Amino acid sequence: MEYRNLNESRLNNWVSLIFKLGIAVSLALVVIGLIILLSLSGAKDIQPLVRLDQIPAAIVISVGILILLLTPIIQVIVAIVFFSIAKNRLFLGISVAVLCFAAISLVLALL
Amino acid sequence: MLLCRTTLMNELNLGLNLWALGGTGLVAGLLGSALGVGGGVLIVPILTLALHLPIHVAIGSSLVAIVANSCTAAGIYTKARLTNVKLGLFLETATIPGAIIGGLAAAVIAPSILSALFGLVLLYVAYTMVVRRYLMSEDVLSADNSVAPDNTPNNLSSSLANSYYDQNLDKVVTYKVTHTPAGLGASFFAGVLSSLLGIGGGIIKVPAMNLVMGLPMKAAIATSAFMIAITTTVGALIYHYYGNIYPFIVAPLIIGVVVGARLGVELAQRARGILLRRIFGVFLFLAALLMFLRTANIM
Secondary structure (H helix, E strand, C coil), X not given: CHHHHHHHHHHHHHHHHHHHHHHHHHHHHXXXXXXXXXXXXXXXXXXXXXXXXXXXXXXHHHHHHHHHHHHHHHHHHHHHHHHHHXXXXXXXXXXXXXXXXXXXXXXXXXX | CCCCCCCCCCCCCCCEEHHHHXXXXXXXXXXXXXXXXXXXXXXXXXXXXXXXXXXXXXXXXXXXXXXXXXXXXXXXXXXXXXCCHHHHHHHHHHXXXXXXXXXXXXXHCCHHHHHHHHHHXXXXXXXXXXXXXXXXXXXXXXXXXXXXXXXXXXXXXXXXXXXXXXXXXXXXXXXCCCXXXXXXXXXXXXXXXXXXXXXXXHHHHHHHHHHHXXXXXHHHHHHHXXXXXXXXXXXXXXXXXXXXXXXXXXXXXXXXXXXXXXXXXXXXXXXXXXHHHHHHHHHHHHHHHHHHHHHCCCC
C-alpha cells in the first residue's frame, strides 16, 4: 500500500507540474502575442480574420494555444510512462486507449 | 496551424473589442470558479447574445477557455492529492468518444437548434442554483463510504479506491469507487454535451461521481477538473478542424478566464454563497430565455 501510494504521489506530482508548466508557458505566449498585436497594429477592435501586419502576433498566440491544448495530452503520455514503469497493465491499457482517442481528434485538427 | 481556416470568415466580418472579450472571460472565470460551475455556461451566451458571434465560434472559443481554466484548477487539485488520476483516465475512455461524437454532431446541427439545446442546459443549471440543494454533504459521504482499499490487482474498484487528507475534517478520507458502468455512461453523456455546447460537463460528472460512484465531493470536483481538461481539449481540436477557433478571439478569453478563476476563489470565501447562487441562477434563467428567443428568430 505504501509503495502504491508513493508511486501515485509521484504521478500526481508530475501531472501537477506539467499542468502548471503548460498553463504558464501558454499564458506567457498568449500575453506576448497580444502585446505584439496591440503594439504593431495598435488596434483594440480586432477582426477574427488575421491581417498581414498581424501575422507575427497570430503566430505567437497560436503557438500558445497549441501548447495549452497539448498539455492535457502530455498528461496522458506521462501516465502511460508511469504505468509501464509500475507494470500496471490494466491502467497502461486504459491510458493507451485514452491517448488513441485523443490522437484521433489531434489528427483531425492537423488535417 | 491555428491560422489557416477560413470557413466562417465571411460571417465574421465584425469588429470585436479585445477588452470585451477579456471581460467575458474574466466574468466567466470569476463566477464559474466562485459558484462551482464551468465558465462555458456564461461564455457561450455572452459571446452569442452580446458580442454576436456565430454559436459554433462561441462554442469553440469557450472550449479553449475551459481548457485553460481546468488546467489551472487541475494543477492545484492534483498537487493537493485530491484528484483520482486513475479514475479520471478510466472515465475518459467513455468521455472522449462522447466528445468526438458531440463535436462532429455540432458541425451538422443548425445554430438555432444548438441555441435551444444550450437554453435547456442553462435552465437546468439555473434550477440547481436557485431551487435545489446542490449535492450531498462531504461529511455524510466520507462517513458512509470510508473503506480500507485492498490491493487485489484484478479488481477494478479496488484499484480505483483512493484517499486524501482533508484539511477541514483534519483526517485522511479514504473512499472506494462503486457503480463504474453507470459512471462510464454519465461520462459519455457529459462528453457529448461538452463538445456539443462548449461546456466543461462538470454539471454531469460531479453529481455522477459524488452521488452515484461514491466519491467525496472534493475528490469528485478535483477529478472532474482533471477530466474536463482532456475532454475539452478533444472538443476544441474538433472545432478547430471545422474552422471555428480564431486566435484573436480566444487569446483575451483565456487570459480573462484564468485571472477570473483566481479572483473567484477569493470571492467564494467572502461572498454570501446562497445569495450569490440565487442571483446567478436568475441571470442564467434570463440568458436561457434569450437563447430561446434567438432560436425563434425573435432577436
